[in-house]
Amino acid sequence: MATTPKRKAKGAEPSQAQLIRWYREMLLIRRFEEKAGQLYGMGLIGGFCHLYIGQEAVVVGMQAAAGEADSVITSYRDHGQMLACGMDAKGVMAELTGRSGGYSRGKGGSMHMFSREKRFYGGHGIVGAQVPIGTGLGLAHQYTKDNGVAHVYLGDGAVNQGQVYEAFNMAALWKLPVVYVIENNKYAMGTSIERSSAGGTELHKRGAAYGIPGEAVDGMNVDAVFEAATRALEHARSGQGPYILEMKTYRYRGHSMSDPAKYRTKEEVSRMREQHDPIDTLKAKLLEAGHIDEAGLKEIDREVKVIVTDAAEFAQSSPEPDPSELWTDVIIEA
Numbered sequence: 001m002a003t004t005p006k007r008k009a010k011g012a013e014p015s016q017a018q019l020i021r022w023y024r025e026m027l028l029i030r031r032f033e034e035k036a037g038q039l040y041g042m043g044l045i046g047g048f049c050h051l052y053i054g055q056e057a058v059v060v061g062m063q064a065a066a067g068e069a070d071s072v073i074t075s076y077r078d079h080g081q082m083l084a085c086g087m088d089a090k091g092v093m094a095e096l097t098g099r100s101g102g103y104s105r106g107k108g109g110s111m112h113m114f115s116r117e118k119r120f121y122g123g124h125g126i127v128g129a130q131v132p133i134g135t136g137l138g139l140a141h142q143y144t145k146d147n148g149v150a151h152v153y154l155g156d157g158a159v160n161q162g163q164v165y166e167a168f169n170m171a172a173l174w175k176l177p178v179v180y181v182i183e184n185n186k187y188a189m190g191t192s193i194e195r196s197s198a199g200g201t202e203l204h205k206r207g208a209a210y211g212i213p214g215e216a217v218d219g220m221n222v223d224a225v226f227e228a229a230t231r232a233l234e235h236a237r238s239g240q241g242p243y244i245l246e247m248k249t250y251r252y253r254g255h256s257m258s259d260p261a262k263y264r265t266k267e268e269v270s271r272m273r274e275q276h277d278p279i280d281t282l283k284a285k286l287l288e289a290g291h292i293d294e295a296g297l298k299e300i301d302r303e304v305k306v307i308v309t310d311a312a313e314f315a316q317s318s319p320e321p322d323p324s325e326l327w328t329d330v331i332i333e334a
Contacts, residue, residue, distance in 0.1 A: 014064075014226060016291045022064060022222050023286060024300050026056035026279050029080045031308045032089060036079065036096055039312065040257045045096050048125075049110045052080035054220075054252040057278035058183055059084040061225025062151055065233055069141065069148030071119040073134040075155060076111040077183075077251075078123040085118040089311035094318045101318035105325060119148075128154060128161030131180070135167040138178035138242070149177040149236045157188025159203050160196065168242070172210035175241035179232045180207070182246045183219065189255045190263050204246035212242050219247030220276040223285075250276070 014022070033051045040049045052059075055077075063072075063084040074081045082092050087103065095102025095113045103113040111125040121137060124130040134152030141148040158164060159182055171178050182203050186193055193201050204214035213235070218224040225247065232243040250272045254261035261269075286292045 014223065016289075018064065019282065019286055020292060020296075020300075022060050022226075023279065023282050023297075024304065025060045025063075025084060026222065026282065027300060028089070028304045028307060029056045029060070029083050030279060031304050032083060032093070032311070033079060035308045035312050036093070037253070037257065039093075039097065039315070044316065045110065046098060047109050047111075048076065049096070049257045050077040050255065051251070051253045051257070052077055054272070054277075055183060055185060055247075055249045056080060057222040057225050057282075058181065058219045058247045058249055059153075061222045062181060062229045064222075064226045065229035066151065067148060067233065067237065069119075069146040070151060070233070071121060071134075071137045071141070071148060072151045072153070073121040073130045073137060074123065074153035075127065075130055075158060076123065076125050077155070078111065078113075081153065082113065082115070082120060082123075085115070085120045087115050087118050087120060089307050090314040093311040093315040097315040097318075098320060099315055099318035100321045100325075101314060105329065106318075106321040107325065107329065128158040128164050130154065131158070131161070131164045132167045134180075135171050135176060135178055138171060138176035138236075139174065141177050142174070147237060149179055149233050151179055151181060153181045153183060155188060156182060156184040156186065156193050156203060157191075157196070159206060165206075168207050168210045168212060171242040172207070172212050175239060177236040177239075178242040179229075179236050180212075180242060180244045182206075182244065183249055184246055185249050185251045187251075187255070187263060190259065190261070192263070202246075204244050207242070207244045212244055214244030214246065216246045216248055219249030220272075220278045220281070222278055222282055 033053045037051055039045050059080045072081055072085055091103045095104055096110050098106045100106045103115055112123050114122050131152055131154055134150050137150035184203055204216050207214055217228040228245055232245050235243045252269055
């Protein structure tokens with residue numbers, strides 16, 4: 001049996017300051033994504049744009065438990081990971097709008113931006129392609145003995161890709177320090193998990209054939225994510241090999257900005273927002289515990305809105321890449 005018991009992770013009880021910081025980080029992601037959606041509607045963001053609205057607790061909880069040397073890699077729904085890793089909102093927004101001030105100098109767009117400084121390795125547009133690359137990051141951590149763990153994010157659609165299981169096999173065989181974070185938002189590109197997964201809907205058990213432990217987590221609750229992340233990262237960091245966390249989460253918007261999301265009802269989306277929203281849940285907890293008052297929450301909201309507004313203004317004022325940049329950053333001579 002590859003599923004581990006959900007024991008309490010040592011030292012995983014968050015402090016008042018941590019809870020407030022998590023609220024701020026989730027709110028920043030939410031407001032940033034809402035602004036990105038507006039800019040897309042104005043025609044300032046081209047190509048595809050996949051928003052993280054609703055899934056904020058997953059990456060914030062994971063990063064709260066991360067070590068200094070840990071690396072992160074994900075697919076195309078990546079803006080939340082970038083911000084949670086500490087990448088500057090201005091650089092992220094500028095990349096979304098294809099400007100030279102962006103993290104990939106305006107040539108990567110929404111799905112392909114990176115920051116070696118923040119140990120964020122993409123943003124990958126090919127479904128599942130980041131999983132073997134992320135497993136390679138785990139091998140690098142093991143080889144250099146830097147005590148790092150690779151956080152490899154994938155979705156419930158990507159989990160059916162063949163390369164995912166090749167990566168699982170190698171990671172288990174070599175006991176690589178990797179935590180595979182399956183963000184199960186139920187619909188992949190638009191097909192429900194019940195209709196697309198012959199192996200059942202318990203995706204945390206997909207590593208059972210390789211002896212990889214896993215567990216399902218309430219991905220709409222940042223406390224639950226932090227606790228599970230602490231446990232999983234401890235497992236991987238201690239040399240016991242990979243771990244799978246299935247984050248049961250939900251995206252409020254369509255798969256991308258061009259998706260009308262007619263495969264689910266408006267009532268379902270409203271119910272998730274009203275009953276399970278990660279930001280509202282934490283907000284209620286903070287108020288009930290007396291950690292913060294309404295004035296304090298409004299101040300956080302004001303600070304976040306300033307960051308997002310500044311990012312949007314920077315993105316629109318930053319110049320587009322010069323045509324001469326077409327041939328730069330394509331290859332590296334070693």
